[in-house]
Amino acid sequence: MTAQVPLAESLFTWPAERPALIAGRSSDGKLVFPYRTHRLVGGVREELERVELPRRGRLWTFTTQRFRPPAPPYAGDDTPETFQPFAVGYVELEGALRIEARLTEADPEKLFIGQEMELVVEPFGVDADGNQTMLYAFAPVPEGDGDDQR
Amino acid sequence: MTSGDVAIIGVGLHPFGRYPGKSALEMGEDAVIEALGDAGVQWPDVQALYAGSMEVKNPEAIVGLLGLTGIPGRAVFTGCATGATSLAMAANAIRLGEHDVTVAVGLDKHPRGAFSDHPSVSGLPSWFGEAGLFLTTHFFGMKINRYMHDHGISHLTLARAAAKAFRNGAANPNAWRRKVLTPEEILASPVLNYPLRQFMYCGPDEGAAAVVLCRADQAHKYTSTPIHLRASTLFSRREGAFELLSPSLPIESAPSPTVFASRAAFESAGLGPDDVDVVQLQDTDAGSEIIHMAENGFCKDGEQEKLLADGDTEIGGRLPVNTDGGLIANGEPVGASGLRQIYELANQLRGRAGDRQVERARVGYAQLYGAPGTAAVTILST
Incomplete structure (x- = not known):
């Protein structure tokens, strides 16, 4: 059985039942995603604390991708024939960051600014070692679903 | 008008579109020749060249087509803002007093479809x-x-x-x-x-454009309608x-x-x-x-x-x-x-x-x- 591995290291907690994106936080409170080991704070190089971001947020804006992106760099395991259009958006994680991500809902008529979204991790492609790569995305939260997982 | 002022005295364009078999540098050559003609300036009178391109790594190689006069030729690239940068650098060389007549040219020839690169x-x-x-x-x-x-x-x-x-x-x-x-x-x-x-x-396509600049206090030698930067x-x-x-x-x-x-x-x-x-x-x-x-x-x-x-x-x-x-x-x-x-x-x-x-x-x-x-x-x- 092939392993499921994140598309890149330090993107999100994995394996995890409720995965969270990983960011870096500097002493001034600023968050950096994707996580980096360091940044300049007041002109001084500072190591960043590794923190998990909130898993739910509101859709800030979105668009759609109709054609398979140029490959490389695109590395999905689909082909121009099997490619399924997808949506991309920024989800505002309150008190943290707006995160750009693929959305699990591809129909723009079913998306709206302000919509509640939740982080999911889904199979994406296959890496050079034959492992299944996993990628984060945001999925609309069904109406009436509580905030208890926030 | 001060000695630091700069005027545009000639412009040239190779129309944008698709030109199979014609290189970006050749399109740039056409644009510069048109701009020089518009300005009434001979290529040997040009004292510096600023050339912008995304696809051509050394667009200043256009001097090989225009004439090897030994002038400083520099490549310029600031993404979609490249044209403004080549114009600004050609103007600044005049402002600094380094040169009296300079040329800015942009040329490109993109493959079809969305831009693609490594992140x-x-x-x-x-x-x-x-x-x-x-x-x-x-x-x-x-x-x-x-x-x-x-x-x-x-x-x-x-x-x-x-x-x-x-x-x-x-x-x-x-x-x-x-x-x-x-x-x-x-x-x-x-x-x-x-x-x-x-x-x-x-859509991305192909083409070139060029501008000839000079010290504003000398523009009257070339044209009755200088454009001031x-x-x-x-x-x-x-x-x-x-x-x-x-x-x-x-x-x-x-x-x-x-x-x-x-x-x-x-x-x-x-x-x-x-x-x-x-x-x-x-x-x-x-x-x-x-x-x-x-x-x-x-x-x-x-x-x-x-x-x-x-x-x-x-x-x-x-x-x-x-x-x-x-x-x-x-x-x-x-x-x-x-x-x-x-x-x-x-x-x-x-x-x-x-x-x-x-x-x-x-x-x-x-x-x-x-x-x-x-x-x-x-x-x-x-």
């Missing part, structure tokens, strides 16, 4: 490209989608901006796309990046700006670099938006033109809805925008696109724009914007 060229991790997120078009769709939500801009207004581009392109013998399309036809084209549709986008600014993005190719954004937002480039250019020129007679805006897509109208100070956010409905941005309107069809009708050879704007403005200010002439045009304004969050503004006057 590392923009300082981004590989996974961002592998995931299908390394596409500038996502930004254009997402920025105008949010802008429409915040400021009440309709899909019809996007279509009106694109229809104007095609109408102006149809009247421009140099344009690539010369077929008039109605807003209804544009709204019937496929959605590429919601809410942007196929006919709301520019009144301002040239370039700004990179600030923390919080909503920019191309950003895996994340801070919640506290900041204005686009265009806002800062515009303010600085108006201040430098001692002019304001009301003084401008003819405008060139980066219309990578119809939404960008709408947003850039406000970011450059020509209207308030949301006023575009009425301005476009009233035809104010048409050639006969109060604020003519992209009178040659802009990027939508001409396509974008990245290195040349900014100098295509200058070519059109110079012709408008010299009263040579034919059917597309804006009456009594004295001040022209050009804005560029592109990856990785760079904006440039150039202001010209008679």
Whole structure:
């Protein structure tokens, strides 16, 4: 059985039942995603604390991708024939960051600014070692679903 | 006029489009020869060259076609703002007193389809490209989608901006796309990046443009209609700006670099938006033109809805925008696109724009914007 591995290291907690994106936080409170080991704070190089971001947020804006992106760099395991259009958006994680991500809902008529979204991790492609790569995305939260997982 | 002032004395264009078998450098050669002829300057009299290109690593190799006179030739690249940078550097060399006559040229020849590259060229991790997120078009769709939500801009207004581009392109013998399309036809084209549709986008293509500059106090030797370079600014993005190719954004937002480039250019020129007679805006897509109208100070956010409905941005309107069809009708050879704007403005200010002439045009304004969050503004006057 092939392993499921994140598309890149330090993107999100994995394996995890409720995965969270990983960011870096500097002493001034600023968050950096994707996580980096360091940044300049007041002109001084500072190591960043590794923190998990909130898993739910509101859709800030979105668009759609109709054609398979140029490959490389695109590395999905689909082909121009099997490619399924997808949506991309920024989800505002309150008190943290707006995160750009693929959305699990591809129909723009079913998306709206302000919509509640939740982080999911889904199979994406296959890496050079034959492992299944996993990628984060945001999925609309069904109406009436509580905030208890926030 | 001071000795530091700079004038444009000649412009040339190799029309944008598709030219199988013709190299970008050969198109650049044609544009420079036309600009030299326009200026009445011989190539051996040119003292420095600034050449911009995205696809050609050494565009200054154009001296091999024009003549090996030993002058300093430099390659210039600031993404979609390259044309403004080559013009600014050619002007600054004159301002510094290094040279009296310089040439800026832009040339490019892009493969068909969306721009593609490795994310590392923009300082981004590989996974961002592998995931299908390394596409500038996502930004254009997402920025105008949010802008429409915040400021009440309709899909019809996007279509009106694109229809104007095609109408102006149809009247421009140099344009690539010369077929008039109605807003209804544009709204019937496929959605590429919601809410942007196929006919709301520019496409990468091929072409070249060139400008000859000289000390303003010597311009009378060459032409009776010199165009004065009144301002040239370039700004990179600030923390919080909503920019191309950003895996994340801070919640506290900041204005686009265009806002800062515009303010600085108006201040430098001692002019304001009301003084401008003819405008060139980066219309990578119809939404960008709408947003850039406000970011450059020509209207308030949301006023575009009425301005476009009233035809104010048409050639006969109060604020003519992209009178040659802009990027939508001409396509974008990245290195040349900014100098295509200058070519059109110079012709408008010299009263040579034919059917597309804006009456009594004295001040022209050009804005560029592109990856990785760079904006440039150039202001010209008679």
